[in-house]
Amino acid sequence: MRIDPRRAVVVCLAGLAALAATVRPVLAQEEEERARQVYQLFKTSCLECHGEMRKGSLDLRTHATLIKGGVSGRVVVPHDPAKSRLYLLVAHRDEPPMPQKKAKLSDDQLELIRQWIEDGASLESVEDAVADERKSPAALAKLEERPITPDERQYWAFKPPVRLPAPVAAHESTRNPIDGFLRAAMQAKGLKPAPKTDRRTLIRRAYLDLLGLPPSPEEVDAFVADKSPDAWPKLVDRLLASPHYGERWARHWLDLVRYADSGGFEFDVDRPEGWRYRDYVVKAFNADKPYSQFIREQIAGDEYTPLTDDAMIATGFLRLGPEGGGGGERGRQESLDDVVMTTTLTFMGVTVSCARCHNHKFDAIPQKDYYRIQAVFFNTRGIDYPLVPAHDVDAQKAEAARIDQQIRPLRQAKRDLEASYLKQLVDREIAVLPDYLQAAWKTPEKDRTEGQRLNVLQIEKTLQSDSLRAKITDKDIVALMPESERQKHRELVQQIAALDKQKPRPVPTARAIAESGREARPSYFLHRGSIDAKGTQMSPGVLSVATLKEPVFPEPPPDAKSTWRRRGFAEWLVAPDNPLTARVMVNRIWQHHFGEGIVRTPSNFGVMGEKPSHPELLDWLAIEFVERGWSIKAMHRLLMTSESYQMSSRDIAEDVAIDPENRMFWRMPRQRLEAETIRDQMLAVAGTLDRTLGGPNVFPYIDPDLFEKSSKRDWPGKPDDDPATWRRSLYVFSKRSIRYPLFETFDQPNLVNSVDRRNRSTVAPQALLLMNNSAVLVQSKQFAERVRREAGSLPEAQVERAFRLALGRRPDRDELAQSIEFVKGGPTGLAEFCHVLFNLNEFVYRQ
Amino acid sequence: MSFIHDHGAACGCTSRSNDLLVTRRELLSRLGGGIASLAFADLLGQQGLLAAEQQSALAPKPQAFPAKAKAVISIFCYGGVSQVDTFDPKPDLVKYQGETMKGVGEVRTVMGNPGGLMPSFWTFKKHGQSGTEVSELFPHVAQHVDDIALIRSMHCLSPAHGPALFQMNTGSILAGHPSVGSWITYGLGSENQNLPGFIVFTDYRGGPINGPPNWGNGYMPAAYQGTQFRDSGTPIVDLKPPVERTPDDQRKWLRLLHELNEKHASQNPLDTELAARIQSYELAFRMQTSAPEAIDISKESAATLKLYGVGEQPTDYFARQVLMARRLVERGVRYVQIFSGGGNFEPSWDAHWDLKGNHGLHCAETDKPIAGLIKDLKSRGMFESTLIIWHGEFGRLPISERMDGRDHNNNGFSVWLAGGGVKGGTVVGATDEYGYKAVENPKNVYMLHATIQHLMGLDYQKLTYRFNGRDMRLTDVHGELIKEILA
Secondary structure, eight states: OOOOHHHHHHHHHHHTHHHHHHHSOHHHHHHHHHHHHHHHHHHHHTHHHHSTTOGGGOOTTSHHHHHHOBTTBOSOOTTOGGGOHHHHHHTTSSSSOSSTTSOOOOHHHHHHHHHHHHHTOOOHHHHHHHHHHHHSHHHHHHHHOOOOOTTGGGSGGGSOOOOOOOOOOTTOOOSSHHHHHHHHHHHHHTOOOOOBOOHHHHHHHHHHHHTSSOOOHHHHHHHHHOOSTTHHHHHHHHHHTSHHHHHHHHHHHHHHTTOOSBOOTTTOOBOTTTHHHHHHHHHHHHTTOOHHHHHHHHHHGGGSSSOOHHHHHHGGGGGOSOOOSOSHHHHHHHHHHHHHHHHIIIIIOOOGGGGSSSSOSSSSOOHHHHHHHHHHHTTOEEEEEESSOHHHHHHHHHHHHHHHHHHHHHHHHHHHHHHHHHHHHHHHHHTTSOHHHHHHHHSOGGGOOHHHHHHHHHHHHHHHHOTTTOSSOHHHHHHHSOHHHHHHHHHHHHHHHHHHHHSOOOOOEEEEEEOSOSSOOOOEEEGGGOTTSEEEEOOOOOOGGGOSSOOOOOOOOTTOSSOOHHHHHHHHHHSTTOTTHHHHHHHHHHHHHHSSOSSSSTTOOSTTSOOOSSHHHHHHHHHHHHHTTTOHHHHHHHHHTSTTTTBOOOOOHHHHHHOTTOTTOOSOOOEEOOHHHHHHHHHHHHTOOBOOOSSSOBOOOOOGGGTHHHHOOOOOOOOTTOGGGOBOGGGBOOOSSSOOHHHHHTTOOOSSSOOSSOOOOOOHHHHHHHHHOHHHHHHHHHHHHHHHHHHOSOHHHHHHHHHHHHHSSOOOHHHHHHHHHHHTTSTTHHHHHHHHHHHOHHHHEEO | OHHHHHHHHHHSSSOOOOHHHHHHHHHHHHSOSOOOOOTTTTTOOOTTHHHHHHTOTTSOOOOSSOOSOOEEEEEEETTOOOGGGTTSOOTHHHHTTTSOOSSSOOOOOSSSOEEEEOOOSSOEEEETTTTEEEETTOHHHHTTGGGEEEEEEEEOSOSSHHHHHHHHHHSSSSSSOOOHHHHHHHHHOOSOTTSOSEEEEOBTTBOOTTOGGGGOOTTSOGGGSOEEOOSSSSSSTTOSOOTTSOHHHHHHHHHHHHHHHHHHHHTSTTOHHHHHHHHHHHHHHHHHHHHHHHTOGGGSOHHHHHHHTTTSTTTHHHHHHHHHHHHHHHTTOSEEEEEEOOSSSTTTTOOSSOHHHHHHHHHHHHHHHHHHHHHHHHHTTOGGGEEEEEEOSSEEOSEEETTTBOOEEOSSEEEEEEETTBOTTEEEOEEOTTSOSEEESOEEHHHHHHHHHHHTTOOTTTOOEEETTEEEOTTTTOOOOOGGGBO
16 A cells, blocks of 8 residues: 555654644644634635636645746745735735735735745645545535526527427418518518529529539520429429539538548648548438438447448548647547537537536536536547458458568668678767767766766767667768678668568558447546546536436447447437437528528527527427438428528618618528639639549649748649649648648638638638639630630620620620620630639629 | 636636627628728729728727837747757856756656757857847847847747647647737738738748648638748739739739629629629739839848848848848738748757757858847837747757757747837846756746737737637637736
């Protein structure tokens, strides 16, 4: 048994209690009493901030932390009140006056503190009592409890959705309940809905929304000409069946899950297999995988049967975060925080990670919930999951080992050959070292001081085995050799290199998640979020306020490879009575059709978020979503076939005056397209877009000045007219430290944080990029070539064709005249004109 | 309630922003780019101009309280400068050479291979009225010690480049946060709408690791990200039209674009976003002239060029950048950051071996230009309105590595500030007898960032940006002013 020396002293003192009591000087007793009083005073006046909260990193609860001081250094100088910051601040002799926002301490209290500092400013005598008070399980457990009140359960987002009948507008009976909800709200505010938009605008809107690509002129014409009553729903169905639909909607999802193809941070190591997760998401959307299944696979794909490659790839969701935070327990906490934060924002729309260090200050989210949810993920670890049969993996390993076996003796032979020359070189280097290092080198090992021992070790390592500094290189060594040995050396080097080349390629793998068995490792409540302040051991749990009955986490079967905690959590998420999951997802689907969500903070349904503009509609949609088997495509159909979706985006001055932000959805907002859609649309219009689906990423050209000068990093992009890179933007490698300029400039998120709603800024660098970037210019020329091919050489026909390709409409008479004049202006007029079209507001906005 | 309130102001988990502000901020994030002059009036209509102007993300914003400094020039010595060889003399290292440090606990080195204590290769001398000691590595800067507030007790959270760079540049050791330059331009906008508000120069040998996220806008709108400037020719990538497009061609091109855009906008006259986008082309056009002009040092006098060390080796490259920084600040750019050192190991200040050669070179490259900058700013009356910040991401250990180098040290190192609002001649704090650890009046990076914001007239506790449900701050829940250096 290990005995704490301090405890041992206490025991001894207790044994001598009688004696101690009598010999303890009266003075010491007084000092102890003062310390006790000072501590009481701290409790009432200071610890609110300088206790558990450690404001300014100052903790006055223990002697050690008191002496350590805070961010500005020591707060007490024992025996010297005049130099003790603590005293100067409470005496209001220095800034800021303490205690803040409270009355100044009384003169008696100040005198007490002054005297106590004179005594030596010690809390040691009261510390044990304090420590025990803090460490008692009851006290700790009490700190961790934060009960949910019945009122808090009444917050709209935590109550199960309720289906109310859709209101029917007075003047008409609408077919789609969405219109009923929206129009009733509009009527109440005196707003009138925008009229139906024209068919050309509508089809472009539908294409951009569902595919992220523009319709061809022929598709526009066909739709305009289709007078059948079901022309519109037919179009929606056709687009939903397109494989490009999944590409478009995967991008929205990738924003939420902070997807990138590299680890970010110092070395930003690539994740060459990362795209498999991206393809998984595309396929899931295309197959209309039930959202519930989509959730299960990403959170716990490895804990369900039958185990599929897809489900394993899906667990990569938990590994998409950036590297960083360092190693060890602290680093692990950081990456778990990334997982807890992203998971709860994405699927639940609540800011659980605000409760990492304290109970959530506005939402009813106890800190304990944070650590219960952390316990769900605590046992995960990353694995490279082979996507080939086990015997292929074994064969690959065996072959690699066989070759290593052959290399080993060659390496040894090379070392033996070099040994004597290496020694010569080492001796030469040592002769020029400073005296004190040479002295260390010459001192016999047993006589060396600790410093000399370290220095000798350093000299040996630096001169003999330092690959970084390479003070002595192979070349130096070879230079000393006679020709015969040089020949031998060369042969050895060649043989080793040849064998290295023969090593088999690694098998394809998925970045996936595994655990180390069915028994969970213990994880703890961390007071203040600190690994140095562990509370009680946590069992897995969910968001207390959003569940009336705590779910029972499933017991993993005896042969389980994991704890099944994530499976339990996933099942809670997809349970029909979960008040958040369906609401959050239908709101996101709505957001990407109507420009903004019904809740305009789509990942924050808490008190700090925005309230739903149409709560009954949100509930109604959430219930529909679950009843329609969590089918996302069914929701697209439902939303798009509403009249509200088909409204014009034109201004209505009276409506703008009442509701300038369109919170009532009285029109379809006009919106700048996302970065990726702008690029995809350019390629599609130029006729150069390679529509191949899926697979590894492409590297379109980036000006080397933008990354070589900034980070010595590699971006294997060939010159910009390499058609192999003219794939959809979804397939452009997303390297966290080298952003594709067009994406970065047009507000693609930073690939580090979960983002629920993109910034939409308008800045001059965007204009410069579309005006001058070589990739844009190349596509403008390609566009011109296409126009010439399809419309012949007459400027009038060219302008008309170009307008229809780029904007889905014909030019009016003025536009036609201006454009013809421009095209005729010079030999490159058409390409220049096509370039103008790429820069138009109408081109980069969805109406 | 006071508890919640207090804490709320600190961690951003609680404070509820004024709805009006959120809306305004949202507007700012959607619009921006800065639109001011009418130089392009022959091409552009006036409609919506005013609205767009008012909503520019980079429009100048008032300081929270009056402060002298209007602009920042930040000099970042990437790789980590050795304090005991530059600004923090430790003569005892000679006495202790080859020995281990006593009473400092376990010494962790990043690269392994620790040796004994290694004295400096350089000597220190007292300078100026303040008598501050500076080593012979910075003979020119040393002449300005009375203008400088030197902090010898800085410490940071990580001894690894990646996290330490992120902390110095963004406050957090993790990626994804806006940089100091982004915060300052977010808080104050910029005085010149024809140039980016936040401009970055990197070293000719490459830039720092982590790459552009070092000057990234994190979760803020793109308007606040640092724009990398090349130091010759066309400063910004994609600034100039293709060579085959003559100025006359470009004028015609812009005219057609403008006319078609105006027609479209006239159907939706209430949409200020469309107007702002039309105006952004005007700004882009003006930037084509103003950006090259801003860095064109050919008009500078021979005396000025000489003052900075332009045209001499080894100062030429860095001197040009520093001089360009002065020109940019003169033109109203809010924040200029220059990285000295690039890539890994020798090309940067990261002197894991051959400290003598490494710091010998990097100091020689930067010493005269920095001193020249101080002198030049003073003679132009700009010193009081410019804040100069000098530091690396951490310091270096007093013990040796690889026989003649030094490993990373985050426990104690030197940084200095000068110019607007800074009390010159000040020395704050001290490291222990070895120069290893900040022991007297230690200062952390949050304090440095709080102080920088304060010197710029921003309240570091009140300047927040809402993201994922939290009101974020540059100094997170931390920060405190370094009052000792405030004039």
